[in-house]
Amino acid sequence: MADLATTKLTADTVADDYIAQVSRKRLYSGLMLLFFVVLMVSGFQVASTRNGGSFWGGIDNFFDYPSEVVLEAWTNLHLLPGFMLEYLPALLETFNIAALSTLIGAAFAVVLSLLSTRGLARFPRLIPVFRRIMDATRAIPEIVVALVLIFIMGGGPVPAMIAIAIHTAGALGKLFSEVNENADLKPIDGLASVGASWSQRMLLGVVPQVAPNWLSYALLRLEINIRASAILGFVGAGGLGYELKNAISWGAGRFDEAAAMFIILFLTIMVVDQVSSYFRDRLVHGAAGRA
Amino acid sequence: MAMLDSSADLSLQATRLFRRKRMTTFTVLLAVVAYLAYIFVAFDIPGLWQRANAENAKTLVADAYSYKTHVTMNNRNSEITVSIEGDRKARYTEENEPDWVSRSDETTEIDLGDGHLVTFAPNFITFDVPDFGLMTFEVSRSQGVIQTYPVDADQLPDWISASKNRVGITTDAGRLSVTRNRSEVFRYFNGWELFFFALESPYYGKSFGEVVGLALNGEAAAIFHDFWHNPLWRHGAVAWALFETILMAFLGTLGAAILALPLAFMAARNFAPFFAVRFAVRRFFDFVRGVDALIWTIILTRAFGLGPLTGALAILITDSGTFGKIFSEALENVDGKQIEGIQSTGAKPLQRYRFGVLPQITPVLLSQVLYFLESNTRSATVIGAITGGGIGLMLVQAIITQKDWEEVSYYIVLIILMVMFMDWFSGWLRKRLIRGK
Numbered sequence: 001m002a003d004l005a006t007t008k009l010t011a012d013t014v015a016d017d018y019i020a021q022v023s024r025k026r027l028y029s030g031l032m033l034l035f036f037v038v039l040m041v042s043g044f045q046v047a048s049t050r051n052g053g054s055f056w057g058g059i060d061n062f063f064d065y066p067s068e069v070v071l072e073a074w075t076n077l078h079l080l081p082g083f084m085l086e087y088l089p090a091l092l093e094t095f096n097i098a099a100l101s102t103l104i105g106a107a108f109a110v111v112l113s114l115l116s117t118r119g120l121a122r123f124p125r126l127i128p129v130f131r132r133i134m135d136a137t138r139a140i141p142e143i144v145v146a147l148v149l150i151f152i153m154g155g156g157p158v159p160a161m162i163a164i165a166i167h168t169a170g171a172l173g174k175l176f177s178e179v180n181e182n183a184d185l186k187p188i189d190g191l192a193s194v195g196a197s198w199s200q201r202m203l204l205g206v207v208p209q210v211a212p213n214w215l216s217y218a219l220l221r222l223e224i225n226i227r228a229s230a231i232l233g234f235v236g237a238g239g240l241g242y243e244l245k246n247a248i249s250w251g252a253g254r255f256d257e258a259a260a261m262f263i264i265l266f267l268t269i270m271v272v273d274q275v276s277s278y279f280r281d282r283l284v285h286g287a288a289g290r291a
Numbered sequence: 292m293a294m295l296d297s298s299a300d301l302s303l304q305a306t307r308l309f310r311r312k313r314m315t316t317f318t319v320l321l322a323v324v325a326y327l328a329y330i331f332v333a334f335d336i337p338g339l340w341q342r343a344n345a346e347n348a349k350t351l352v353a354d355a356y357s358y359k360t361h362v363t364m365n366n367r368n369s370e371i372t373v374s375i376e377g378d379r380k381a382r383y384t385e386e387n388e389p390d391w392v393s394r395s396d397e398t399t400e401i402d403l404g405d406g407h408l409v410t411f412a413p414n415f416i417t418f419d420v421p422d423f424g425l426m427t428f429e430v431s432r433s434q435g436v437i438q439t440y441p442v443d444a445d446q447l448p449d450w451i452s453a454s455k456n457r458v459g460i461t462t463d464a465g466r467l468s469v470t471r472n473r474s475e476v477f478r479y480f481n482g483w484e485l486f487f488f489a490l491e492s493p494y495y496g497k498s499f500g501e502v503v504g505l506a507l508n509g510e511a512a513a514i515f516h517d518f519w520h521n522p523l524w525r526h527g528a529v530a531w532a533l534f535e536t537i538l539m540a541f542l543g544t545l546g547a548a549i550l551a552l553p554l555a556f557m558a559a560r561n562f563a564p565f566f567a568v569r570f571a572v573r574r575f576f577d578f579v580r581g582v583d584a585l586i587w588t589i590i591l592t593r594a595f596g597l598g599p600l601t602g603a604l605a606i607l608i609t610d611s612g613t614f615g616k617i618f619s620e621a622l623e624n625v626d627g628k629q630i631e632g633i634q635s636t637g638a639k640p641l642q643r644y645r646f647g648v649l650p651q652i653t654p655v656l657l658s659q660v661l662y663f664l665e666s667n668t669r670s671a672t673v674i675g676a677i678t679g680g681g682i683g684l685m686l687v688q689a690i691i692t693q694k695d696w697e698e699v700s701y702y703i704v705l706i707i708l709m710v711m712f713m714d715w716f717s718g719w720l721r722k723r724l725i726r727g728k
Contacts, residue, residue: 036545039541040542040545040546043538043541043542044542044600044603046538047535047538047539047542047598047599047600047603048600050535050598050599050600050680051595051596051597051598051599051600051601051680052595052596052597052598052601052679053594053595053596053598054595055595055600057595058591058594058595058596059594061593061594062590062591062594064593064594065590065593065594066590093333096330096333096334099326100326100327100330100334103323103326135711135714136707138714139669139707139710139711139714140707140710141669141672141673141706141710142669142673143672143673143676143683143686143687144672144686144703144706144707147686147687147690148351148690148699148703151347151351151690152343152344152347152348152351153339153342153343153344154342154343154344156334156335156339156342157334158334158336158339161334227583227584227585230583230585231583231584231585231673231674231677232673234585234677235673235676235677235687241585244585244589248589262582262586265583265585265586266581266582266583266586269581269583270577270581273577273580273581
């Protein structure tokens with residue numbers, strides 16, 4: 001009898017406990033939400049007071065500039081194709097910076113990632129060292145390296161390329177080593193048993209397994225790097241960003257050229273986006289799987 | 292026979308396959324090499340070495356770990372000032388001048404160490420270099436700088452550059468430059484000067500132990516005030532700039548997530564029944580993402596002026612497109628059974644979303660938002676350089692003035708620490724929020 005009473009009691013307590021727990025959880029969630037809202041609102045207010053123009057003052061003018069650009073582009077519509085052609089070399093430079101830095105960064109990332117993956121590393125004791133190297137290169141914003149290199153080497157595409165490549169090596173290295181961790185170790189053991197050197201084991205045993213995923217990540221990175229390269233141009237590293245800066249800081253009169261540049265940059269990003277997502281899909285899911 | 296045939300066939304096939312694979316690899320390699328050759332020409336790599344300025348690199352490296360103290364004499368009125376980096380804000384007063392500068396009535400002796408001795412007198416300057424001898428310079432209105440050397444004028448060593456109106460002497464101990472208007476001695480020291488306290492602060496020159504002792508005696512607030520408002524390093528302003536950069540990343544990322552979530556429902560196949568709506572929202576995401584952050588930054592700067600809000604909005608707009616895409620993909624992968632289960636208890640649509648859908652996508656959502664928060668801290672540094680906010684702006688300004696490279700290295704170190712901190716913080720939060728629950 002006593003047993004029954006306790007069970008009944010426990011069932012009651014359980015229900016009470018549950019209700020209490022739920023309401024406590026709700027209270028916490030509510031408080032978290034409130035805290036979050038306060039943080040967002042006050043953050044916006046702080047940012048707004050430090051800004052040149054206020055949010056509500058600017059929101060009315062939001063479309064002024066785009067409409068000015070569009071208007072001028074519209075009146076000079078016949079000139080646009082000419083401008084687009086004129087800035088094609090600058091666009092090509094921006095693209096080349098991105099492509100080359102992805103290529104070089106990916107090459108370093110491959111080496112770094114292989115050296116820092118457990119089970120594959122050439123020097124297992126140095127894994128933490130190579131990991132920290134990747135962390136550090138990933139943490140350096142491109143603009144820092146670019147500005148310092150521009151000071152030393154003068155303006156041009158090379159500083160931007162090096163800056164983006166350094167960041168790419170770290171960022172891709174981390175992703176690559178995550179891919180490597182899932183690689184099957186059996187082919188490597190097999191190759192080791194016939195006396196293959198470390199580089200042979202990696203080239204013949206690991207790379208065929210992971211290459212599709214590596215390529216997929218590298219393509220994604222190319223997309224990101226095109227944006228980065230355009231932005232760095234704005235700070236003085238050449239390419240389309242630089243031309244864009246000149247066109248808009250000249251004040252009135254060159255908005256049509258700016259519009260032409262907006263359009264070709266937009267189109268390039270869209271095309272690379274589409275092409276890379278098509279190939280990434282094929283690489284990861286296989287050509288047969290799609291058909 | 293047939294078996295032999297087929298095995299020969301097989302080996303032939305295998306050889307062919309190998310050959311084709313080898314050809315493909317070879318072609319890819321060739322293409323890469325060709326591209327590199329094209330880049331070599333297009334980027335003008337040979338010209339790079341001519342344009343590169345080794346002198347700039349040297350100043351940069353030297354400045355990053357050392358500083359110089361200027362002793363300057365105005366040649367018109369013989370007035371002498373001692374200051375760090377020639378900065379008006381770091382000028383020594385007569386009382387606290389360093390002991391290697393000794394003034395007497397008429398002349399000032401500057402001991403550069405290792406026997407290098409410079410003397411400033413109202414009408415002449417001497418520089419004694421061991422193993423070379425005494426050089427004397429006289430500044431005259433009409434004849435420029437009159438120079439006397441221990442060797443013949445055509446046998447001057449290459450560390451002396453002399454012309455009619457200007458002399459520059461560089462030794463290991465320090466540098467002297469004499470022009471018609473002023474004479475200046477530079478002495479180099481290691482470290483970052485006045486990092487903690489400016490010269491006029493009462494705590495300047497005190498050892499760490501003394502400062503701690505004073506702090507314990509109730510002067511902590513004053514000590515902190517002097518440190519925080521150090522006119523050269525401006526620690527307070529730098530801390531604020533770092534905060535501003537993180538604020539831009541925070542507002543941009545979270546704002547984008549809040550904006551993107553409802554739109555993602557309209558772009559997901561299983562939640563938006565109308566094709567037209569889905570198509571329109573998806574193209575909107577593509578457009579917002581495709582118009583680069585750079586273009587948004589330019590447009591927003593025109594509307595909102597320069598400042599952190601503009602940077603935050605630029606991040607917000609660009610990322611709302613990316614988030615929209617990611618969220619709508621996550622929504623399409625939601626398990627329908629849980630929603631049905633909730634529906635069977637009579638839940639209304641809003642409740643179905645709250646209890647059936649949100650718990651399923653929260654992990655994806657949170658981990659993406661936190662990942663972007665970290666990467667946007669970096670973006671905010673770059674965007675800040677353009678829109679004029681945060682540490683990015685300070686870095687650009689310090690680099691453009693090309694004077695204080697130790698400040699540049701200080702900012703670089705801080706930026707890297709900030710990004711690493713955000714990396715760690717977002718990883719920690721991700722673990723706590725997703726696994727801890």
